[in-house]
Amino acid sequence: MAERFHIAEWYGHPYMDIAPIDRVRLAQHRVGAHTMKKADIKRLAALQEKVIGAQLTPREQDRLDVLTTLFEQQQQGEQPCPFRTDMDHATCTKPGGVCSLRLYTDDDGPFRPVEGDRGMIRALCPYRFHQDNVAFRHIGNRLLGDPTPSQAGEVGFLESTGNLDSAPGEDVGRIDMILVAKNTPEGAEMKWCAVEVQAVYFSGREMAIEFRDIQERQGVAAMPVEGRRPDYRSSGPKRLMPQLQIKVPTLRRWGKKMALLVDRAFFLSMGEMQRVEHLSNCDVVWFLADFVREPAEDRYRLEIVDEFGTTLESAIEGLTGGIPVSLEEFEDRIAGKILP
Secondary structure: OOEEEEEEEOOOOOOOHHHHHHHHHHOOOOOOOOOOHHHHHHHHHHHHHHHHOOOOHHHHHHHHHHHHHHHHHHHOOHHHHOOOOOOOEEEOOOOOOOEEEEEEEEEOOOOOEOOHHHHOOOOOOOOHHHHHHHHHHHHHHHHHHOOOOEEEEEEEEEEEOOOOOOOOEEEEEEEEEEEEEEEEEEOOOOOOOEEEOOEEEEEEEOOOOHHHHHHHOOOOOOOOOOOOOEEHHHHHHHHHHHHHHHHHHHHHOOOOEEEEEEEHHHHEEEOOOOOOOOHHHHOEEEEEEEEEEOOOOOOOOOEEEEEEEEEHHHHHHHHHOOOOOOOHHHHHHHHHHHOO
16 A cells, blocks of 8 residues: 555644554544533633632522533543633544544555655644644734734624525624734724634545544554545635635725635645735735644644735635636547547
């Protein structure tokens, strides 16, 4: 078997570092059985804070007891997510818990990651980009001049005009993250930028097949049973490109920038784009993340390794990633597909 994509990071842990017995345990884990709602976690924190300075009402005490029990069950029954920064004690909510994929081989030797650019880690989960707020601090510093901006996640950007399935004014489109500068003078106009985070989907059969194989092999690392690959066509032209076409024109009229946070492998999978050297002349700034690790570190660490400014039009050309064939070539292809 030559090369296949397999787990790179699993519940935040580098796959090759996980002990066989722990691989079996993670393969058996079912995400979500004890996951609390975000609103309940916030309510728990508020009650815990209130009880320090004031006496709770009987009803509040009952609610605190219930939420505390649920929280303890979550911490015991779910796997922690080491990358999320939107709440304390966050647990993984991604089915299967696979954070990222990478390419492996077992040709001429043991099972091991492929070396070079093709062996780069490909993030599957958007929360992978939240690690220690490194990316958001970098973007805030570059676009806002503030390395510690405030964050507002999932901000409604589009409102429904009213249709069969939504009422007028209902949110029908959100921006992943808004960064707001905190270092502006009091009373000054709000200074902010928009951030879209795009992980990659994968094509191929469900990962549950690999989880069963891991259990059958008793956790021994080996090439995956099925072939699968990052699906950059679905992630880029089909998902990210419409987001840009919808959001960037309005942001451009408002004089705001759109930051796109992707991993380096995602960017290299796209077609050629024309680089705009100065931030003032671009609509979109791609911030490219890579996942690096020093020998003493127990996890891969996110770093922003490059920036690439473009116009909206050039970004769309890159996401399209191809040029039309000639009319003659296309008609020849039609003829070759016509059933006799």
